[in-house]
Amino acid sequence: MDFERFIFYFFAAVLVFAAGRVITVRNPVHAALHLVLAFFTCAALWLLLEAEFLAIALVLVYVGAVMVLFLFVVMMLDINVSPLREGFIRYLPVGLSVAALIVIEMFLVVRARNFGADAVAIPARHGADYSNTRELGSVLYTDYVYPFEIAAVILLVAIIAAIVLTMRRRPGTKHQNPVDQVAVKSSDRVRLVKMKAEERQ
């Protein structure tokens, strides 16, 4: 077994373990932390595929920002696990049928005939001067420019929708106006009064 294969199996084992713990562990904070570990090992696996840009972007976006916000919310919730487990038997048939459906769908798409060693040629290793970032950029902005722009617009719509849905205008709340605060002069706040010294009693 060469070193690269060893690295692959090591990270793959960690990834499977972490992904399993995400759904089996009881504490939601621990589950979120295992998800972080899963993302991180996944990025390491992508590095082996020479997808350096995507690997670092995964760490930057998902580990560095999304999961931080996730933890932020999960840590503030006080989730009591036992009510969540009520009705486990009742919902089991529905859950199992959904899971079975997903497994069948995945089997139809991701199977050896479509993705096996016969169907897809094993990609050759690129040279040291190959820049994954440059390749990705040039493909993204030439061949796939319209799908890329459409995806960007959809994201923008989602951002605006999220803001509109959560924005509440509450009348009567007090808040400062920073422009006014900065523009304040000492003469607006303190009045110096000249007066004669009083007689000593």
Next chain:
Amino acid sequence: MVEFWELIREPVFIVLKIVAIVAPLMLAVAYLTYAERKIIGYMQVRIGPNRVGPRGWLQPIADALKLLMKEIIVPSSANRFLFLIAPMLSIAPALAAWAVMPFTDTLVLADIDASLLYILALTSMGVYGVIIAGWATNSKYAFLGAMRSAAQIVAYEIAMGFALVGVLIAGGSLNLREIVLAQQGSLLHWFWLPLFPLFIIYFISGVAETNRAPFDVAEGESEIVAGFHVEYSGMAFAVFFLAEYANMILIAALAALMFLGGWLSPFEGTWFESWFTWVPGVFWLLAKTSLFLFFFLWLRATFPRYRYDQIMRLGWKVFIPITIVWLVVEGAAVMADIGPWFD
């Protein structure tokens, strides 16, 4: 025997190079704490530490020994595993980021293609140490500190990322070495001039990312005692401290590389350029880094702590719009081939 040596030669050399980076870094961290106490002392018309060794030079050594000897206390209601792993999670990214730092044109441990992105990704992971420490401690003060830190870092990371986008447009590369080489010419060729707003925003965001004053609400002594590390003692506390100062040095070195021409001599392109050719490039890089580190300390001695809502307003409503506007300006400058930076 020879074959065995051939096999382990490269790993051994890499480990030696790592030691050659980390050991001076740790020393720099130790003496940065000394410099901080001295400089802030003089700014406040005090003398600062002057008892241990001549002029207090051995003070950081004494501090480190004291912290090494102290007991590490784990609170009884804390999550023991996460409590102990949090300091490691905070120092590991702070040190790993140095792997791609170019000290001169040739002196770099790992000259990877996307080194700027790598550093951004690793510095964004440093927040986990803070969050996990705050949560695992199981104390209100620590938890408040962690929550503040998380919100602050997410807010300022966006502005920081946009500032870096400006740098990589101007440098035409994600590789730090090539970004520095793109600034060759003279002091006016450096990117601080065409990217001035991004330069300022990058540095201020860097101060916020490292939780330094005036953005140190995560520690906030007057409100939440010491924030996320309130229950840490001994070496566990020292590791948080090391990570914070290593991050400060990292931000300062990055600012020097990306906006002040890194190891390039400031006298390039002037008539007395040849007088300074004997100065090694590392010296210029360290001098510029020290300048930014001085700004860190100067800010701490000068400004009162920001209020939390003001921090959020500055990050989201001021910095991010400015960076986006300047990216548009820069794009126009690139299209118009405005020299000497964008031609």
